[in-house]
Amino acid sequence: MTAPLLEVRDLRVRFDGDDGSVSAVNGVSFAVAPGEALALVGESGSGKSVSMLSVMGLLPPVARVEAGEVLWRGRDLLRLSERELQGVRGREVAMVYQDPQSSLNPALTVGTQLTMVLRHHLGLGRRAARARAAELLALVGIPEPQRRLDEYPHRFSGGQRQRILIALALACDPRLLIADEPTTALDVTIQAQILDLVRRLREQLEMAIVWITHDLGVVAGLVDRVAVMYGGTIVEEAPVRELFAAPSHPYTVGLLAAMPRLDEPRSARLRSIPGAPQSLAAPPVACPFAPRCEWAVARCSEELPALRPAGPLARAACHRADEVRARTEATVTR
Amino acid sequence: MPDTWRRFRRHRLALFGLALLAVLVAAVVFGPFLLPYDGERIDFAAKDLPPSLTHPMGTDELGRDQFSRVLDGGRLTLGVAASAVLVSLVLGVLVGAVAGYAGGLLDSALMRGVDIFYSLPALFVVILLVSLFGPGFLTIVVGIAALTWMNTARLVRASYLTLKEREFVEAARALGVPPTRIALRHILPNALGPVIVTATLGLAIAILIESGLSFLGLGFNPPQATWGGMLQESQRPVISEGHWWRGFFPGLMIFLTVLAANFVGDGLRDALDPRAAGRRRGA
Numbered sequence: 001m002t003a004p005l006l007e008v009r010d011l012r013v014r015f016d017g018d019d020g021s022v023s024a025v026n027g028v029s030f031a032v033a034p035g036e037a038l039a040l041v042g043e044s045g046s047g048k049s050v051s052m053l054s055v056m057g058l059l060p061p062v063a064r065v066e067a068g069e070v071l072w073r074g075r076d077l078l079r080l081s082e083r084e085l086q087g088v089r090g091r092e093v094a095m096v097y098q099d100p101q102s103s104l105n106p107a108l109t110v111g112t113q114l115t116m117v118l119r120h121h122l123g124l125g126r127r128a129a130r131a132r133a134a135e136l137l138a139l140v141g142i143p144e145p146q147r148r149l150d151e152y153p154h155r156f157s158g159g160q161r162q163r164i165l166i167a168l169a170l171a172c173d174p175r176l177l178i179a180d181e182p183t184t185a186l187d188v189t190i191q192a193q194i195l196d197l198v199r200r201l202r203e204q205l206e207m208a209i210v211w212i213t214h215d216l217g218v219v220a221g222l223v224d225r226v227a228v229m230y231g232g233t234i235v236e237e238a239p240v241r242e243l244f245a246a247p248s249h250p251y252t253v254g255l256l257a258a259m260p261r262l263d264e265p266r267s268a269r270l271r272s273i274p275g276a277p278q279s280l281a282a283p284p285v286a287c288p289f290a291p292r293c294e295w296a297v298a299r300c301s302e303e304l305p306a307l308r309p310a311g312p313l314a315r316a317a318c319h320r321a322d323e324v325r326a327r328t329e330a331t332v333t334r
Numbered sequence: 335m336p337d338t339w340r341r342f343r344r345h346r347l348a349l350f351g352l353a354l355l356a357v358l359v360a361a362v363v364f365g366p367f368l369l370p371y372d373g374e375r376i377d378f379a380a381k382d383l384p385p386s387l388t389h390p391m392g393t394d395e396l397g398r399d400q401f402s403r404v405l406d407g408g409r410l411t412l413g414v415a416a417s418a419v420l421v422s423l424v425l426g427v428l429v430g431a432v433a434g435y436a437g438g439l440l441d442s443a444l445m446r447g448v449d450i451f452y453s454l455p456a457l458f459v460v461i462l463l464v465s466l467f468g469p470g471f472l473t474i475v476v477g478i479a480a481l482t483w484m485n486t487a488r489l490v491r492a493s494y495l496t497l498k499e500r501e502f503v504e505a506a507r508a509l510g511v512p513p514t515r516i517a518l519r520h521i522l523p524n525a526l527g528p529v530i531v532t533a534t535l536g537l538a539i540a541i542l543i544e545s546g547l548s549f550l551g552l553g554f555n556p557p558q559a560t561w562g563g564m565l566q567e568s569q570r571p572v573i574s575e576g577h578w579w580r581g582f583f584p585g586l587m588i589f590l591t592v593l594a595a596n597f598v599g600d601g602l603r604d605a606l607d608p609r610a611a612g613r614r615r616g617a
Contacts, residue, residue, distance in 0.1 A: 056508055083512075090510030097508070102501040107523035116519060117509050168509060 004031035004071075005175055005208050006055065006093075011068035012283065013050050013059065013232075024050045024063070026232040026283040029307070032176065037202060037209040039219040039240070041255070042229035045279060048212045051229075052178050054078070056095055057085040091121045094169035095178040099185050100161035104153040110137070110164055111149030114171060121172045136167040140197060159190035163197065170201065176208045183218060195222055217259055220244065228252050231280060231288030234307060238314030248310035248325040249318045250295045287318070295320050341605040348601020354594035358587070362408030371399035374406075374557050382571075385579050392579035395571065400564075404583055407559035412591070414471065414560075415540035418478035422540075423533055425479060426486025431525070433487070434494025435517045445491070448484045456481050464552045474553060478543050486532055493525035527606035534599035538592040545588055561588050 013025040025047040032038050040048040053059050055070050057077060070077040072088065080088070089095075097103040105113055114133035118124050124132060130149065137145035140163040142156075153161060162182055169177055179198070183191040199222055202209055211219050219226065220240060227237040228251065236249035247253045254273040275292035287293070290300040299319050310316035310325055318324060342348055371389075377397035385392045391400035433444040460477045467473045497503065498521060506520050545562025547553040553563050561584040568580035 058504070058508060086510045086512050088510070089508055095505075095508040097501060097505050099501060103505040105502040105506070105520050105524070108520070112519075116511065116515070120512075120515070121510060165505070168505075171509075 003074075005034045005036075005073060006210075007031040007069075007071040008051065008055065009069040009071065011051060011054060011070065012066040013047070013054055014064050014066055015062050016064060017062065020281055023280045023283045024232055025054070026280070027068075028229070028232070028234055030227050030234060030237065032208050032210060034175065035206050035208055036225065037211065037223040039211045039213060039216075039223040039226045040229060041213055041216055041219070041226055043214055043277060045277060046229040047232035048229045049180055052095075052180065052210060052212055056089055056093060056178070057082070058089075058095075087121075090117055090169075090174070091172045092174055093176045093178065094172070094174040095180065096162075096165050096169045096182045098181045100158055100165055100182075101185065103165055104161055106153055109150050109152055110156070114149070114164075114168060117168060117171045132171075136171055137164070139170070139201070140164070140167045142167075158186055159193060162186060162190075162194055166194075166197065166201070170205065170207075173205065174207060176210065178210045178212070180212045181214070184213075184215075191218070198222065216244075216255055228255065231277060231284060233284070233288065233317060235289065235318070236310075236314065236316040237307070238311065238316075242311060242314050246311060246314075246325055246329045248314055248316035248321040248328070249289075250293045250320075250324055251289050252316075253324065253328060295324060338605045342601050345601035345604055347597045348605075351594040351597025351601065354590060355598060358408070358591055358594065359412065362405050362412055365405035366402060366409070369399070369402050369405065371402045374398065374403075382575075382577060384577075391583040392577070394567070394580060400579065400583060403559045403564060404561070404587055407561050407564055407584065408587060410471075410554065410558065411541060411544060411561045411588075414474055414478070414544050415537050417471075417475045418482070418540040418544075419533055419536045421475060421479035422483040422536060423486055423529065426483040427490050427522075427525075427529060429483070430487040430490025430492075431494055431517060431522065434491035435498055435513075435521065437495075441491070444487075448487050451480065451484050460547060460552060464547075469552060469554055471554075474544060474547065477547070478540050481543065482536055482539060486529060486536075489528055489532060490525055493528065494521055497521045497524050528603075531599050531603040531606065534595050534602060538595040538599075541588055541591055541595075561585075 008031070009029050011025055011028045012023070015022045015024050028047065028051050030038065040051065042048045050059070050063065054065055055072075055077060057080070059065070065078055068078070072093070077085065077088065104110070111130065111133055114136060115126070115129040118129040118132055119126075133149055134145040137148060142148055142160060142163055153164070156164065165182070183194050186194065195218065198209070209223065211223055213219055216226070223240055225237065226240050226243045227234045228243075228249065229235065230251050236243070236247065236252045238248070243252065244256065247256060251273070257271045258273065273292055278291075280288065284304055286302055287296075287300045287305050290296045293300065295318075297320070303319070305317045305319045307315045307317040308321075310318075310321040316325075375398065377393075379397065380389070380393050381395050381397040383389050383393040389399050389401065391404060393399055394403075429444050429448070433441040459480060463473050463477045463480075494517075503516060503520060506516050511520070541561070544553060544560065545565060548560050548562030549566040551566065554560055564584040565581055565588070568577070568584070571577040572581040
């Protein structure tokens with residue numbers, strides 16, 4: 001593997017609240033190679049967004065990074081000053097948010113918002129920035145870009161606004177695009193269009209992507225690798241095909257089983273994982289998934305499993321990963 | 335902004351107010367050049383005349399043409415009011431934006447400053463200023479601004495407090511836009527709507543304060559005319575000699591200006607606040 005673009009090592013983040021504190025991220029490590037697309041999958045509160053916000057240095061004030069390193073091309077982003085971070089954000093790492101309705105400034109034209117970023121990071125002149133802004137709108141598939149630069153966000157549809165947010169993120173040719181569930185607020189057909197767009201842009205611009213989502217199905221056709229998060233840790237990490245074909249962690253098995261399938265009778269009820277995830281007051285000392293796990297044995301509630309190899313290219317944090325994998329490999333190759 | 339203008343245009347009273355303001359401003363700016371009399375020319379042969387075709391607003395006890403004096407005085411009155419509103423606005427927006435965006439200790443310190451200014455007795459401050467620096471244009475502008483900027487500061491601070499939590503601010507931060515630029519370019523345009531409205535209403539207040547000061551003899555010195563000053567000079571002639579036109583016309587000008595400014599402010603508030611427009615439609 002080439003030198004990673006982004007490498008997160010043993011990241012730990014706590015939230016301090018009035019009623020005690022919560023361990024949101026408990027020793028997360030992963031790496032993204034140049035041009036690679038990684039999906040961070042997990043349910044709400046699994047720590048996926050918090051992990052990426054710490055990469056950007058955009059954690060809310062109540063959050064505290066307790067330990068870990070976030071190496072961006074060898075530099076630890078956690079140690080940079082706010083001013084230095086401003087040079088990285090938007091320029092080298094850009095982020096697309098979930099809600100296209102509220103992530104654009106309603107009082108500024110789309111052109112103003114685009115040129116502001118271009119002029120700030122690239123030092124472009126007024127004309128050059130405007131020309132580039134129109135190019136960007138065309139790139140993300142907004143018709144009549146020249147004219148629409150002068151319009152305010154409310155004149156665009158939800159899907160178009162998400163396209164504009166992507167254009168904003170891509171404005172300065174970042175090497176890494178972080179997408180925080182950018183399709184959840186959109187209906188399914190628009191969702192598919194946005195996914196197509198990102199897939200095309202990724203090939204065209206050769207950038208790396210970290211796609212945060214709770215929906216495995218959304219990312220299947222888009223990313224190279226998937227990291228599944230639960231309780232603030234990565235429980236399994238594998239190339240996307242391997243993960244779908246032979247998951248090694250019971251939680252991943254459960255997630256895959258919970259997806260609606262076209263090749264099953266429609267009357268079949270959607271399966272769910274029993275129980276609910278708990279927020280942790282302290283970093284876990286045992287497997288956080290054990291209380292909900294059908295594979296759980298005594299050891300699971302005594303010892304925290306480490307992330308270790310579980311297949312050709314997969315890693316899983318489960319004491320019984322080999323058994324789980326053997327079972328999933330044996331059942332129908334889906 | 336084109337939407338704002340469209341909504342504003344639907345507001346009849348506001349349009350009327352805007353037209354009235356335009357006429358008033360044009361009259362005080364260009365009027366004195368067009369009139370045959372000089373507002374300060376004394377002509378004892380024509381003293382104390384009631385309104386007529388030659389002197390539409392009558393003359394005073396020195397035979398000065400009241401119409402010319404009203405237009406002359408209007409320049410100063412409107413000039414003072416506009417400048418005071420501008421100063422008060424800049425100060426208020428600056429303090430409010432810094433306090434709301436920075437938060438913490440700076441916010442507390444600035445807001446206690448606002449409280450102090452609120453609790454100062456207005457008249458006392460102005461009397462102090464005037465007696466220290468003499469009754470000049472600058473003194474009066476500063477005096478009025480010092481009495482009125484706090485509202486704007488509180489308003490802007492409140493807007494900043496809510497706006498800085500909005501997602502587009504977070505998104506701008508994620509794009510590496512530095513904080514000062516976020517405060518100026520991203521938040522300010524969103525916070526300015528209510529401020530513009532207070533500004534138009536502030537114009538009315540400034541005119542009234544200036545008139546009040548002149549009325550108390552704390553404004554500009556004679557022979558310099560202002561509407562408030564003329565009103566004050568007219569006390570005796572109106573009451574003891576029945577020369578109603580001495581007070582009526584300057585008062586009318588103040589009344590019209592304040593009314594027009596209020597109409598415009600009302601219209602702007604409806605035009606700039608989409609929710610108010612929605613209520614209007616729904617009703």
